[in-house]
Amino acid sequence: xxxxxxxxxxLFSLSxxxxxxxxxxxxxxxxxxxxxxxxxxxxxTFGHSAIHIEDTSLGINAIYNxxxxxxxxxxxxxxxxxxxxxxxxxxxxxxxxxxEYEYENRWVRSQELQLTLTExxxxxxxxETNYLPENRDYKYDFFYNNCATKxxxxxxxxxxxxLVFDKNYLKELHTHRQLIRxxxxxxxxxxxxIDLALGSVIDDIATPKEHMFLPDYIMExxxxxxxxxxxxxxxxxxxxxxxxxxxxSSFFISPELWLIILLIIILVLTYFDFKNNTRRRWLDFIxxxxxxIIGLLIVFLWFFxxxxxxxxxxxxxWAFPPNLIIAFIVAQKRGPNWIAxxxxxxxxxxxxxxxxxxxxxxxxxxxxxxxxxxxxARYLFLFWSYHKPKIA
Numbered sequence: 180x181x182x183x184x185x186x187x188x189x190l191f192s193l194s195x196x197x198x199x200x201x202x203x204x205x206x207x208x209x210x211x212x213x214x215x216x217x218x219x220x221x222x223x224t225f226g227h228s229a230i231h232i233e234d235t236s237l238g239i240n241a242i243y244n245x246x247x248x249x250x251x252x253x254x255x256x257x258x259x260x261x262x263x264x265x266x267x268x269x270x271x272x273x274x275x276x277x278x279e280y281e282y283e284n285r286w287v288r289s290q291e292l293q294l295t296l297t298e299x300x301x302x303x304x305x306x307e308t309n310y311l312p313e314n315r316d317y318k319y320d321f322f323y324n325n326c327a328t329k330x331x332x333x334x335x336x337x338x339x340x341x342l343v344f345d346k347n348y349l350k351e352l353h354t355h356r357q358l359i360r361x362x363x364x365x366x367x368x369x370x371x372x373i374d375l376a377l378g379s380v381i382d383d384i385a386t387p388k389e390h391m392f393l394p395d396y397i398m399e400x401x402x403x404x405x406x407x408x409x410x411x412x413x414x415x416x417x418x419x420x421x422x423x424x425x426x427x428s429s430f431f432i433s434p435e436l437w438l439i440i441l442l443i444i445i446l447v448l449t450y451f452d453f454k455n456n457t458r459r460r461w462l463d464f465i466x467x468x469x470x471x472i473i474g475l476l477i478v479f480l481w482f483f484x485x486x487x488x489x490x491x492x493x494x495x496x497w498a499f500p501p502n503l504i505i506a507f508i509v510a511q512k513r514g515p516n517w518i519a520x521x522x523x524x525x526x527x528x529x530x531x532x533x534x535x536x537x538x539x540x541x542x543x544x545x546x547x548x549x550x551x552x553x554x555x556a557r558y559l560f561l562f563w564s565y566h567k568p569k570i571a
């Protein structure tokens with residue numbers, strides 16, 4: 180992994196080009212939209228889009244890439260978490276760009292745009308102006324302002340009403356969460372984390388244009404869009420094929436297995452607590468503390484970041500933030516009697532979560548059922564235990 184990162188940084192450093200000003204393109208020039216397939220890392224799971232400009236007469240072979248950011252940015256990690264990190268337009272040598280995707284074993288396809296020389300020059304001038312240091316940074320948003328959405332937005336800004344969007348390019352519309360699940364497996368830690376962190380706002384049906392936050396859909400739209408009454412794409416070709424690999428992840432490291440094991444452990448411990456009229460206070464502390472921490476994280480992402488997709492997150496019902504404080508109370512040998520009612524209240528909140536899921540107000544990860552079952556079992560036991568005298 181370290182070798183891969185070093186190689187990427189080296190290729191990126193060697194690939195930055197420089198023009199003092201946008202030259203006049205020749206009739207041999209070509210402009211294409213390049214779409215790249217998914218990679219193995221989470222940040223590359225959704226693919227990538229960029230604009231390729233080539234003019235052999237001028238020696239231009241550059242890729243304009245809106246999917247980069249600066250690791251040296253002050254307070255990088257805090258800005259990233261809070262959704263305040265600016266992304267930037269990079270201009271790279273296309274052969275080096277392609278080498279990176281060949282190294283990562285990702286497919287790359289190109290759609291050459293059917294543009295007049297004047298139209299090519301207009302787009303080239305726009306990109307060059309956008310690449311100026313004072314213009315190249317932009318406020319990234321995963322759904323509404325990323326490397327893929329930038330493609331259509333730029334084309335629309337350059338060509339205006341001459342560029343016509345085809346709203347009927349999709350046979351079926353999906354929600355934003357469903358679109359994510361097309362790329363990220365539900366039974367994966369990344370998929371589970373995404374479903375935990377993103378709120379009910381992503382369970383609305385995405386418009387045809389909103390589908391284009393995924394590079395695959397911008398590629399589909401370009402194939403049917405028209406410019407000046409003519410097809411926008413002149414021809415398409417495959418630049419790189421990905422070698423087929425067995426990417427099936429092991430069930431032994433899947434969240435499904437470990438959450439089921441967690442459920443069994445909690446049920447078994449709770450059974451013996453019930454049978455022996457005891458209570459493992461350390462177990463209650465851990466469950467309350469962890470759900471409280473998760474709840475605080477949800478509150479932070481919902482109210483204290485610029486992420487548009489983390490709002491309205493009803494995971495906060497079962498990951499209840501006050502649990503962080505209650506954890507220290509249930510750790511006592513005998514806490515106040517109202518803890519019994521509080522435990523029932525938490526169980527009811529989980530049931531409410533299920534009702535919201537049933538009516539489609541928010542889709543939860545199916546993996547969460549194991550956690551819900553474990554928590555309800557423990558809450559019911561806690562209610563029972565506080566009604567039993569002399570519990571150890």
